[in-house]
Amino acid sequence: MRAAGSARPSGRRGGESDTRGDIASAARRQFAELGFDRTSMRQVAREAGVDPALVSHFYGSKLGLFAETAQLPIDPVVVLPQVLAGPRDQVGLRLARLVVDVLTDEEGRSRVVALVRAAASEPAAAHVLRDRLTHDLLLPLAQSVGGPDPEYRAALVMAQVVGLTFARHVVALAPLASATPDDLVASLAPILQAHLVGHP
Amino acid sequence: MRAAGSARPSGRRGGESDTRGDIASAARRQFAELGFDRTSMRQVAREAGVDPALVSHFYGSKLGLFAETAQLPIDPVVVLPQVLAGPRDQVGLRLARLVVDVLTDEEGRSRVVALVRAAASEPAAAHVLRDRLTHDLLLPLAQSVGGPDPEYRAALVMAQVVGLTFARHVVALAPLASATPDDLVASLAPILQAHLVGHP
Numbered sequence: 008m009r010a011a012g013s014a015r016p017s018g019r020r021g022g023e024s025d026t027r028g029d030i031a032s033a034a035r036r037q038f039a040e041l042g043f044d045r046t047s048m049r050q051v052a053r054e055a056g057v058d059p060a061l062v063s064h065f066y067g068s069k070l071g072l073f074a075e076t077a078q079l080p081i082d083p084v085v086v087l088p089q090v091l092a093g094p095r096d097q098v099g100l101r102l103a104r105l106v107v108d109v110l111t112d113e114e115g116r117s118r119v120v121a122l123v124r125a126a127a128s129e130p131a132a133a134h135v136l137r138d139r140l141t142h143d144l145l146l147p148l149a150q151s152v153g154g155p156d157p158e159y160r161a162a163l164v165m166a167q168v169v170g171l172t173f174a175r176h177v178v179a180l181a182p183l184a185s186a187t188p189d190d191l192v193a194s195l196a197p198i199l200q201a202h203l204v205g206h207p
Numbered sequence: 208m209r210a211a212g213s214a215r216p217s218g219r220r221g222g223e224s225d226t227r228g229d230i231a232s233a234a235r236r237q238f239a240e241l242g243f244d245r246t247s248m249r250q251v252a253r254e255a256g257v258d259p260a261l262v263s264h265f266y267g268s269k270l271g272l273f274a275e276t277a278q279l280p281i282d283p284v285v286v287l288p289q290v291l292a293g294p295r296d297q298v299g300l301r302l303a304r305l306v307v308d309v310l311t312d313e314e315g316r317s318r319v320v321a322l323v324r325a326a327a328s329e330p331a332a333a334h335v336l337r338d339r340l341t342h343d344l345l346l347p348l349a350q351s352v353g354g355p356d357p358e359y360r361a362a363l364v365m366a367q368v369v370g371l372t373f374a375r376h377v378v379a380l381a382p383l384a385s386a387t388p389d390d391l392v393a394s395l396a397p398i399l400q401a402h403l404v405g406h407p
Contacts, residue, residue, distance in 0.1 A: 042328035044244035126378055127327030128242035133378045141380060159382040162374060163394055166383065170370015174362060178326055178333045180341060182359040183366065194363055198398050 029055040030062055031076045038073060039117040043125035043132055048072065074135050077122050080115035081105070083144040091151055098152055099200025103192045106168055106199075110176065111188050120176050123169055141165050152203050163202040171195065229255040230262055234276045239317040243273060243325035243332055274335050277322050280315035281305070283344040291351050298352055299400025303392045306368055306399075310376065311388050320376050323369055341365050352403050363402040371395065 033054035037046040048069055052059040066072035090101045109115040122140070125132035145164050149157035171191070175183040183191070233254035237246040248269055252259040266272035290301045309315035322340070325332035345364050349357035371391070375383040383391070 042244070044242070044328060123373075124327045127324045127373070128244060137378055137380060156382070159386065159390075162380040162382040165378075165380060166370040166374035167367065167398075168370070169373050169378070170366040170368070173323075173327070173369050173373060174366035178337055178365075178369070180337060180362040180365060182356070182362040186359065190359075194402075197401065198367075201397065202394075 026057055027065055034072050034076045035117055038121035043129045073125055077135055079139050080109055080118045087147055098203055100196040102199045103195035107188045107191045119172055123172050160202050164199055167198055226257055227265055231276045234272050238321035243329045273325055273332055277335055279339050280309055280318040287347055298403055300396040302399045303395035307388045307391045319372055323372050360402050364399055367398055
């Protein structure tokens with residue numbers, strides 16, 4: 008979007024797509040850091056260097072801004088075949104690796120944390136989390152892996168992923184915050200495997 | 208505290224302990240329902256039928272009110288020996304039963320949900336969650352069960368418990384919200400067992 012290596016001036020810019028992108032970046036950062044309730048469209052506008060009226064023009068309300076910017080940091084259409092490719096007895100391992108990779112990446116973590124934080128206080132944001140994470144990714148995964156009651160199994164996976172995000176990045180429990188990605192994958196993989204495929 | 212069967216008038220009451228208790232009840236209910244940010248000391252005072260100045264007098268700030276009212280619905284000193292009593296290969300089952308029982312009880316659920324919701328947006332509330340749930344209950348449990356790295360294992364248990372609370376009662380994922388307590392215990396027990404004692 009932005010030319011590589013260009014300096015990033017604060018203040019207004021011309022192109023509409025750049026402006027939307029700047030607003031979205033500022034919104035994602037503030038939702039992640041402050042939570043839904045304490046993020047304001049005015050502060051987002053200030054950080055993006057645009058007039059607050061432009062934020063309303065593009066996104067309508069704060070919830071509209073959240074719903075549009077709080078997309079999953081991964082595309083289910085892309086990652087679903089990747090998680091499914093390979094031995095069925097390692098699907099939990101591949102999903103664990105995907106989850107930990109997303110949470111290790113700063114941009115990915117910021118988006119997931121924003122979703123989880125907002126969902127805690129805003130029913131409409133909980134709806135986004137439910138639809139995006141569960142319906143678009145985890146349910147098709149549980150269905151493809153096969154077995155009874157995919158809705159229930161997808162929900163258990165979702166509980167585990169959200170719980171890890173919450174404990175590690177919101178509550179910041181020290182042993183989880185400082186664990187290596189490999190340790191987390193090793194802890195998470197057998198749980199996700201059991202939820203997706205069943206206990207051995 | 209209140210005489211059994213007595214009618215519950217709205218409006219002021221005399222005894223200080225009753226007044227504190229009424230404020231605490233109103234606060235717990237509003238924190239659970241509205242989240243930390245949208246709960247106000249004024250509204251808590253109104254529901255409790257007292258002057259807002261009394262709420263400040265007893266609790267100082269909203270965070271003070273939260274920290275004092277957001278105690279765990281169980282007493283670690285009481286439940287820890289109960290979870291530890293019995294075969295070591297069923298400690299996960301006993302903890303799963305305790306967690307599901309607390310979340311099935313309306314008052315217990317309301318307190319835990321309030322904690323989780325507030326922790327999502329309020330660092331000081333996350334601190335309460337960390338200290339109360341992890342330090343007072345899960346860490347001593349992981350230490351008593353034995354094995355390496357109890358801090359890490361307690362943190363994994365905490366992630367699972369918070370994830371279940373979040374997915375079932377905050378995001379309200381349908382298959383978890385409608386699951387029977389026995390189903391949830393069956394799903395949760397092997398995970399908690401693996402975190403506490405290690406994989407078989």
